Amino acid sequence: MRGTRVEIRCAALTHNARRARPWQAGSAEVFAMVKADGYGHGLTLAADAMAGEVDGFGVAVLEEARALREHGVSAPILLAEGFFDQDELEQARGLSLEVVVHSSWQVGLLLEHPGPLRIWLKLNTGMNRLGLRPDIALEAAGQLAAAGMKPMGVMSHFACADEASDGRSNTQLRLAGEIADALDLPLSAANSAALIRYPHARAQRVRPGIMLYGSSPFDWQSAAELDLAVSxxxxxxxxxxxxxxxxxxxxxxxxxxxxxxxxxxxxxxxxxxxxxxxxxxxxxxxxxxxxxxxxxxxxxxxxxxxxxxxxxxxxxxxxxxxxxxxxxxxxxxxxxxxxxxxxxxxxxxxxxxx
Ligand SMILES: Cc1ncc(COP(=O)(O)O)c(C=O)c1O
Missing domain, CATH: 2.40.37.10 (Lyase, Ornithine Decarboxylase; Chain A, domain 1)
Structure with missing residues (x-):
């Protein structure tokens, strides 16, 4: 036997998911990011290990969401890149996914094909990757609501929450919070770094990823110091x-x-x-x-x-x-x-x- 091995520890995943709770202080939902095959740990294995500790799961693409549903996961699943075309939109509906809408073309497709859908409107608050500009998001929310598809939440993602000299997260959070307040919708912004570091960023839903897999988001603090277990x-x-x-x-x-x-x-x-x-x-x-x-x-x-x-x-x-x-x-x-x-x-x- 060559003996080259990767050992995946389910109990460590469970422990780390439990560790997301004290940091999220109170009422925020915890959605475990299990995209990219559970950060290489195994998608369904990670979901099974964390199921009892979290409120839902986050994936990047539809295939991952379908694999979870076929595995029997009935918990909410957030599709973080949203649908890529009409076929995926219909599949997302069929799988009862929570779908991120990050671009005007997706809003357009939804307006052409209205129907029940759980929508998280993604804002670009400075990451300049995915997300609608705040003014466009307000307009899109109005159009979607008028078509019977009122978003269920507002989402954003931090660019520098894991950087020692993070000078951006507060501005991003303020912008996202303003739009969530204006639309009277829950907010989800925090990744692992923000959920550990910024209590005020936890809002109504947190989306930890890397901390669940026994790794520290920070250069200056080890996973062991954060009481995260090796998975x-x-x-x-x-x-x-x-x-x-x-x-x-x-x-x-x-x-x-x-x-x-x-x-x-x-x-x-x-x-x-x-x-x-x-x-x-x-x-x-x-x-x-x-x-x-x-x-x-x-x-x-x-x-x-x-x-x-x-x-x-x-x-x-x-x-x-x-x-x-x-x-x-x-x-x-x-x-x-x-x-x-x-x-x-x-x-x-x-x-x-x-
Ligand atoms: C939209 C979104 N939310 C949450 C996360 C989790 O981030 P992290 O693994 O740094 O906790 C990611 C990961 O890249 C993400 O893309």
């Missing part, structure tokens, strides 16, 4: 150990050179398994609980680690992230975020559901 653990085995002498190089491109005599461990995981190829030398890993680092380039099926001063034998387990190696530290070393690390695991590693 995704990536491990592989040591399949070779090589002696190197000063001047020897390791791996493609000879990007790492040994400064002293030492031992290099070859680990059976690479970008073919979803480990990021651009992880530089120095990216953390651990062998039998002992911290170490990557040396040399990650290749398709293998990567190499420094074994100097480390007790390790062929067949030993190397943790790439999980309990001993914080996924957020790996992500930072790679210049990315844990979201991407979770999502890019391929079908090759064995999945162990605990």
């Amino acid at each position: 995704h653990r990536f491990t592989a085995r040591l399949i070779a150990i090589n002696e190197v002498q000063p001047g020897d190089t390791v791996g493609y491109g000879a990007t790492w050179t040994a400064a002293r005599p030492g031992r290099i461990g070859v680990v059976a995981a690479g970008y073919g398994d979803g480990y990021p190829r651009h992880a530089p030398s120095g990216t953390p890993a651990a062998v039998n609980g002992q911290p170490t680092v990557l040396v040399g380039r990650v290749s398709m099926d293998m990567l190499t680690i420094d074994l100097n001063g480390i007790q390790a034998d062929i067949g030993d387990e190397v943790e790439l992230w999980g309990d001993d190696v914080d996924v957020d530290k790996v992500a930072r070393a790679c210049g990315t975020i844990s979201y991407e690390l979770f999502c890019q695991i391929t079908g090759r590693p064995e999945r162990i559901i605990v």
Whole structure:
């Protein structure tokens, strides 16, 4: 057995979903974002693990919503990118989804094909990705209401809630709040970062994602410090150990050179398994609980680690992230975020559901 594994911990997902409750202080609904296959954890598995702790689920695309319904999920499901065409609009109706309407073309399609639909009107409050400008949103809400499709809520998304020097969230929140008040509708704005950091941003519904998957939205506070449990653990085995002498190089491109005599461990995981190829030398890993680092380039099926001063034998387990190696530290070393690390695991590693 190659032994390259991703362990998914259902109890950790449940714990993390429960952790969203104290932060959301009181009455706000918690909608767990399970899009992108439950941030790589498994869509229905994540939904099952969190079902008892949350009020509904958020997905990006219709296929994800349908998979949840076919799995038997009867809780509300928010379709965060809304429908892409009339066929999807009708399917969203059939699946009783809550549908985000973010663009004027969607409003137009709805007016051409009126009918019952739970609509969250998405505002562009400064993210400049999806969302209607506030003045357009007010007009759209009026048109939809006149056609018997009064929106059930107003939604927005923060651009910088996870940034240490966030100077935007308050302005975004004020704008969204003004429109929600003007329309006398509930507001949903907070992602994980805002729900933890800004009590006043929780409003009537929060939409946590990454915190549910045991990762911190913040550079300055770890998941452990936030009492979030590890839900995704990536491990592989040591399949070779090589002696190197000063001047020897390791791996493609000879990007790492040994400064002293030492031992290099070859680990059976690479970008073919979803480990990021651009992880530089120095990216953390651990062998039998002992911290170490990557040396040399990650290749398709293998990567190499420094074994100097480390007790390790062929067949030993190397943790790439999980309990001993914080996924957020790996992500930072790679210049990315844990979201991407979770999502890019391929079908090759064995999945162990605990
Ligand atoms: C619309 C929307 N709401 C909520 C979230 C959850 O964000 P996070 O995973 O940072 O908590 C996302 C994720 O990107 C999103 O796109």
